[in-house]
Amino acid sequence: MNNQHMIEVDGLRKAFGDLEVLKGIDLVVDRGDIISVIGPSGSGKSTLLRSLIHLEKAEHGTILIEGAPILEERGNKLTHISETEIRKRCKKLGMVFQGFNLYPHKTALENIIEAPTVVAKVPKAEAIKNGEELLQKVGLSDKRDTYPCFLSGGQKQRVAIARALAMNPDILLFDEPTSALDPELIGEVLQVIKELAAEHMTMIIVTHEMTFAKEVSDRVIFMDEGKILEEAHPDKLFNDPDHPRIKTFLDKML
Amino acid sequence: MNIEYLVQSTGYILQGCSVTIKLFFLTLLFSMPLGFLGAMAKTSRVKTLHIIMEFYTSIVRGTPLLLQIFFVYYGLPLIIPGLRFDRFNAAALTFILNYGAYFTEIFRGGIQSIEKGQYEASKVLGMSYQQTMLRIILPQTIKRVLPPVANESITLVKDTALVVVLGIGDILRNSKEIVARDFTISPFVIAALIYLLMNYVVVIFFKNLEKRYAVYE
Numbered sequence: 001m002n003n004q005h006m007i008e009v010d011g012l013r014k015a016f017g018d019l020e021v022l023k024g025i026d027l028v029v030d031r032g033d034i035i036s037v038i039g040p041s042g043s044g045k046s047t048l049l050r051s052l053i054h055l056e057k058a059e060h061g062t063i064l065i066e067g068a069p070i071l072e073e074r075g076n077k078l079t080h081i082s083e084t085e086i087r088k089r090c091k092k093l094g095m096v097f098q099g100f101n102l103y104p105h106k107t108a109l110e111n112i113i114e115a116p117t118v119v120a121k122v123p124k125a126e127a128i129k130n131g132e133e134l135l136q137k138v139g140l141s142d143k144r145d146t147y148p149c150f151l152s153g154g155q156k157q158r159v160a161i162a163r164a165l166a167m168n169p170d171i172l173l174f175d176e177p178t179s180a181l182d183p184e185l186i187g188e189v190l191q192v193i194k195e196l197a198a199e200h201m202t203m204i205i206v207t208h209e210m211t212f213a214k215e216v217s218d219r220v221i222f223m224d225e226g227k228i229l230e231e232a233h234p235d236k237l238f239n240d241p242d243h244p245r246i247k248t249f250l251d252k253m254l
Numbered sequence: 255m256n257i258e259y260l261v262q263s264t265g266y267i268l269q270g271c272s273v274t275i276k277l278f279f280l281t282l283l284f285s286m287p288l289g290f291l292g293a294m295a296k297t298s299r300v301k302t303l304h305i306i307m308e309f310y311t312s313i314v315r316g317t318p319l320l321l322q323i324f325f326v327y328y329g330l331p332l333i334i335p336g337l338r339f340d341r342f343n344a345a346a347l348t349f350i351l352n353y354g355a356y357f358t359e360i361f362r363g364g365i366q367s368i369e370k371g372q373y374e375a376s377k378v379l380g381m382s383y384q385q386t387m388l389r390i391i392l393p394q395t396i397k398r399v400l401p402p403v404a405n406e407s408i409t410l411v412k413d414t415a416l417v418v419v420l421g422i423g424d425i426l427r428n429s430k431e432i433v434a435r436d437f438t439i440s441p442f443v444i445a446a447l448i449y450l451l452m453n454y455v456v457v458i459f460f461k462n463l464e465k466r467y468a469v470y471e
Contacts, residue, residue, distance in 0.1 A: 053378050087380060097371060101369075104394065115381065118385055119381055149471045163379070167380065
C-alpha cells in the first residue's frame with residue numbers, strides 16, 4: 001500500500017461547549033511531508049494537532065492514521081473505537097509540546113528511555129544506547145544525567161524532541177515548539193527540526209516563526225476561525241496568497 | 255527532689271512510650287495506604303466513589319478526634335451489639351480512620367497539583383493510565399506531599415495523648431499518675447521532653463527524606 005496517506009482528515013469538527021473551534025477540516029499528509037500550520041491565535045491550529053493524536057476528541061469527521069481510523073463518522077454518528085485501539089494507532093505519531101512537558105523527576109536520558117522501556121518493552125541497555133545516540137543528535141550528550149530543572153528552555157525542548165523520537169514515530173507533531181522560548185534559544189530548536197527535515201521526517205509544525213515555516217516546509221496551511229483558508233507551497237502562500245486575510249496577517253507578522 | 259526520684263519517674267513514664275509509639279506507627283502504617291486509596295478514589299472518574307469519599311472525609315475532618323474516640327469505644331457497641339473493641343484497638347481504629355481522611359485530602363491535593371502536561375506527554379508516548387500514575391504522577395506527588403505529611407506526623411505524635419481518656423497507659427497517663435500521687439509537676443515536664451524528643455526524630459526523618467527528593471526542582 002504505497003499510495004496510502006500517512007494522515008487523512010475529513011470534515012473534522014470540534015467544539016468546546018458553544019464555541020466551535022474546528023469547522024470542517026480536510027487534510028492529507030503523505031510520507032516525507034513537512035507542513036507548517038500558521039494563523040492567528042484561536043484559529044484552531046493547536047486543537048487540530050491535538051485532535052490528530054487524540055488529546056482532544058472531535059465530534060464530527062474522520063481521522064485516519066496510516067489508513068486506520070482513530071475517529072470515524074458513519075451516517076452522522078461516530079463509530080466506537082476503543083481507547084486501547086486508538087492509543088495503538090496513535091503510536092505512529094509523536095508530539096512535541098509548547099511547554100516541553102518533560103518529566104521533572106527524571107534525568108534527560110531517563111526522560112528519553114522511559115517510554116521505550118515501559119511501553120515498547122525495549123531492553124534497558126538497548127534503550128540507553130538509542131537514548132545516548134538521540135542525545136548526541138540533538139547536541140546534548142553532556143546533559144545525559146541532568147534533571148530538566150537545570151536545562152535551559154532550548155535544551156529542554158531538544159530533550160523533548162529526542163524523547164518523542166525515541167518511540168520511532170512515523171510522523172512528528174510540533175505544537176508551537178518555540179513559543180515558550182527566549183528569542184536567543186529559538187534557533188537551536190529550529191536547527192534540530194531542520195535537521196529532521198533534511199532526513200525527510202514527516203512533520204506537522206504549528207508555529208509563529210514565519211521565516212522558519214517558509215524555509216523548512218513543503219506546504220503551509222493558513223488557518224483562521226476553525227477553517228483552512230489556504231493550503232499552498234510556501235512561495236505561493238507567503239508571496240501571493242489568494243486571501244486578503246492572509247496578506248493582512250503576514251504583513252503584521254513579518 | 256533527687257536524681258533517683260527523677261530516674262524512677264522517667265522510667266515509669268517511658269513505659270508508656272511503648273503504647274504511644276505503637277499507636278503512632280500503627281496509625282501511619284494503615285492510614286497512609288488508606289489515604290492513598292482514598293485519593294485514588296477521589297481522583298478517579300467514578301462519581302459514586304467521589305460521593306462516598308466526600309462523605310467520609312467531611313464527617314471525619316469535621317468532628318473532633320476526641321469525640322470519634324468516644325464514639326468508636328462507647329457508641330459503636332450500642333449501635334451494633336457485639337461490635338466491641340478493647341481500648342487500644344478502639345483508639346487505633348479511630349486514629350487510622352481519622353488520619354486516613356487527612357491523608358486522603360493531602361494526597362488528592364498532591365495528585366491534582368501535577369500539571370496536565372505530564373498526563374498529555376505520557377499519553378502521546380503511549381503510556382497507560384496505570385503506568386502514568388505509577389511512574390510519572392505519584393513519584394512527583396510524593397515530593398510535593400512530604401511537607402504536609404511531616405506536619406500530620408508531628409500532630410499524630412501529640413494526638414496519641416488523647417487515648418488518656420480511655421485510660422490507656424501511654425506517656426501522658428503514666429506521668430499524670432505520678433503527678434496525682436506525689437503532687438509534683440516534674441513528670442509533666444519529663445513527658446513534654448519525651449514528646450519533644452520524639453518529634454525531633456520525626457522532623458529529622460522528614461528533613462532527610464525531603465533532601466533526597468531535592469535532587470530535582
